[in-house]
Amino acid sequence: MRFLRNLITFTGKELMELCRSGRLLIFVIVFVALGVMNPATAKLTPWLLETMADSLEASGVSVNGYTVTAMDSWTQFFKNMPSIGLLFTVVMSGGFFTSEYSRGTLIPLLAKGLSRNAVTAAKTFTLLLVWSAGYWLSYGITYAYTDFYWDNSTVKNYAFAAFALWLFGVTLLCCVVFFSSFANSAVQVLSGVGVVYIVMSLLGMVGTISDYLPSYLMQSGELLTGQASPEDYFTAVWIAAGASAVLLAAQIPIVAKRRV
């Protein structure tokens, strides 16, 4: 029960920090902009092609008769979300845990009996809440605009594809939580996550292994055209969920022994 009360108190502190530090506003701006950008880019594509038509024709590319569909908008979503939205969230969360240790802000609270697990749980919850809220807000905006201008029903599996990409983000953020349990700075945490990502990308080049890696979920855009079906992603989904749980469990004993 004490753990639960500690968790609620510390989560309250995290949410207050998010609002008062101005980070919430930055997240909202970034994710709203991302949501608007996807249909906007699709909508502007014909105009862009038209203005560039002369130079493109000079290089032998004909751009006549290009029709924009809902697919273009969703393709933008699956291109922008990992490269901007997820990257931004991971970078912003690099010092989320380590700053508490390096600045010593936890010491007076731990001396009052605050549970270390409650600290990690509250911070992890806040981190995943920000990612999820930002992600689905962006998704909602893209969905609404795309449906308004075109027709979402022409695109296949976009909801499941979005879920898969979101889950990959969760796994990467669990990596942040894990590395934060022993790293001393944001740079160390981000380096750790970077190494994990590079290793996954390298392994992804090896034949069939790629289908079982969490990073496979980043290619969920292929679901939109029907080239792949959700079943193809089930293994990677379970592995990503399992890896997230293992990472969260593995940091508990490390945090317990961490010197403050």
Next chain:
Amino acid sequence: MGNILDITGLCKRFGSKQVLNGVTLSVPESCVFGFVGRNGAGKTTTMKSIIGLLKPDDGEITICGERVTYGGARTSRFTGYLPDVPEFYGYMTAREYLSMCGKIAEMKPSEIKTRSDELLELVGLSGEKHRIKGYSRGMKQRLGIAQALINRPKLLICDEPTSALDPVGRREILDILKDAGKQTSVFFSTHILSDVERICDRVAFLEGGKVALCGDIEEIRRKRSDTAVEVLPENPADAALLIERFPAGELCDGCFVLKNASGIDAEELMRFILEKRISIIRFERREPDLENMFMEVVGE
């Protein structure tokens, strides 16, 4: 009167460095206890072990009879801790911070409110409406004491609370600690000996990972044999008379100094001065101060 804190044979090693090597001491109830040692002597390590933030390699710590375990959740209700440089969340106000501390210490909302009012008054921050990020170091230290006292601890542990402060800030903190000492035992570490002399009842010197000297300040003073009597004669030639009569004495800048002088020695010296009608400018019985004791303990 029982002890609030008992430390027995506390040992802690970091890598190849043996920081604590059998620290043993007790803090009785209603006492302001000075914990003196040079930088790196292991004061902070001892304090962090008391509040359960560090796991000792050996030894036992009990607070109010309950054994401290790593994590310190059980014994945290008896203690309040002020770190050497307390860091807070700059976006909170002092009241918000105290409220969070109260919740963590499992206090009732109404109790948190009244206790916060009391403490902010005590530390002189009751009129402060700004967020903590604008606070000076002294104000942070005062808020640090308030947060440490929020749960009415039986033992207030302060790690070098005055080291980083200017003379005014130091005086304020010492006055607050003295006040706090009326309701709770205070265990505070320092290397500023005048602070100890000013507010402490008891003192322990930490040296070489052990407590080299511990006890009641007045008692320690009485036990020490380094009381000296100094006489400054008006006529320097008279100093020779004194040396003749008291060969153990020595001359120092025209001043006659009789080291390790007992009360009887001082009396005899005074009688001799009267007998010989030696005119003097100064007759002083020097008390051993903590600084001398400390230097003696650390062997310098």
